[in-house]
Amino acid sequence: METGGSLTLSVLLTVSAAFPALAVEKPADMDDATWARLQDNTLEYDEIENLVLYYNPTYRQVVDTIEVQLDPLKTAVADLKDYVQEQRDDARRAKDDGDMMSYKIGMATASAIEKQAVKGLETGLRTAQGATKTTKDQIRRTMTSAIEGLVITYHQTLASKELVDTSVALAQAAYDSAIAQQGIGMATEADVQSALKSLTSAQNGQKSLNDGLTTLKRNICVMTGWDYNADMEIAAVPAPELASIDTMNPDEDTRKAISYHPTIISLRGTNGHGDVNRGIKERSLEDTENKINTKVHDLYTAVLQSKITYDGAASAYESARLTMEGNERKYAMGMLGNLQYLQLKLVYLQQKQAYDSAVLSLKQAINDYNWALYGVVTLD
Known part of the structure; x- marks a missing residue:
């Protein structure tokens, strides 16, 4: 397993080095085509529930032990809370540094995990005594809902990429134009520095967006059974x-x-x-x-x-x-x-x-x- 990046989440969700994270045999009631789709290198939106059912480390850990003890669920809740807090702390540090893109993405990620996963798992913990099937269904639904929310957030962020990339291209063109105009005496050094400042700002925004996409993808990877830095594709979200x-x-x-x-x-x-x-x-x-x-x-x-x-x-x-x-x-x-x-x-x-x-x-x-x-x- 890679040791860099989101190590806390990797430990939290007990993810192994390669996909699939858990050794799972094809269920008897699943057709070959559906099973093959789960094994490919693309996460399709309609696969999320099955990925939770068979590969989500938190869900699998709870299912394996829920009849005998609730400690794994309690640990999962505590660790998820710690991770949410880390995300918010990182986001606030980014905000203090003037990086609003990373701040917004970080806070959105923390809110999505807290809203769906943490709250859902806490509810599952409170109701785990007795009705085992009900508890497992609730956890499966909350984890599925949380991952769907993260995938939507990922694509909302991705939707800004072409706009941000074009902003960089425009800022670069404006800077190049200022340099050229300065060469023929039609622009001052102040004009050039202003254009350079705009270019640098656009490039910083581009980096923040790309870093945010990487963070979101790593969260999605871990929660669906891939290694946190797997080279996989997150397919488009179906239209509402x-x-x-x-x-x-x-x-x-x-x-x-x-x-x-x-x-x-x-x-x-x-x-x-x-x-x-x-x-x-x-x-x-x-x-x-x-x-x-x-x-x-x-x-x-x-x-x-x-x-x-x-x-x-x-x-x-x-x-x-x-x-x-x-x-x-x-x-x-x-x-x-x-x-x-x-x-x-x-x-x-x-x-x-x-x-x-x-x-x-x-x-x-x-x-x-x-x-x-x-x-x-x-x-x-």
Whole structure:
């Protein structure tokens, strides 16, 4: 195993040097094609649940020992919390250094892991006594949800890459132009230094983005059974299923969310003998059910708001795309200089990045709603 990079997470999730991290035989109920896809070098979005089921170190460790002891789960929770704190500390140091890109990516990574994995595992820990299958299902769902969130964050970050790379190219062209103009007396040394400062800033942003992508990929690798620095591909996230929004009914769906929520399951399994205990149990159930109801409706509202943002971004992107097609033709005919072309391309890429981000944000909002119906939701 490599010793550099995210060593804490590697130790935490007990990952071995090569994929697959765990020696797993093909399940009897899985077809050869599906199994072969799990063995290839590409992580497909629809493979995440199976990768958790057979290769996620945390899930496998818990499944192997849950009937006899809960210590591995407690350790996993503690170590995940430590790792989340390390991510936040690193992000804050980056912010102090003026590196806002690394700060945002680091905080997003920490929040995704804490929101889905840590909170879910803590819930699983509280409900692990007794219903083994329920506990395993809850852990599988929370880990799957967490990895889906990280993959979406990875592609949201990746969506900025072409924009950032073009910003560097534009800054480089502007700097080269300033040097050339200085040579013929049309630019001052101050102009050159200003252009150099802009170029350096753009290059620093580019490095921060690339470093952030590497960090996200390493987290995803470890949580799906690869070595943390494996040379693998993270395939694109499928488009959000817009038709599914029309089928959402928070009033009806809340009942399902209540039936799956581990806190409800745990409360229903507690001893309610005696008037006092029965009253406490009933009040706790009512309070939790009300919180779930509020959360499901809030998540539904978030889906609708994300859809509005998506529609606006799609319209703006289509307009920008048509304009850019015309600019491409002008550039090919020599009607635009390189610097002007890059400036126009940057405007287009800003709209494209906004659209790509809106698509993925809507996907995440739909995911959050759907997972809540299976008990994967943090209550305030």
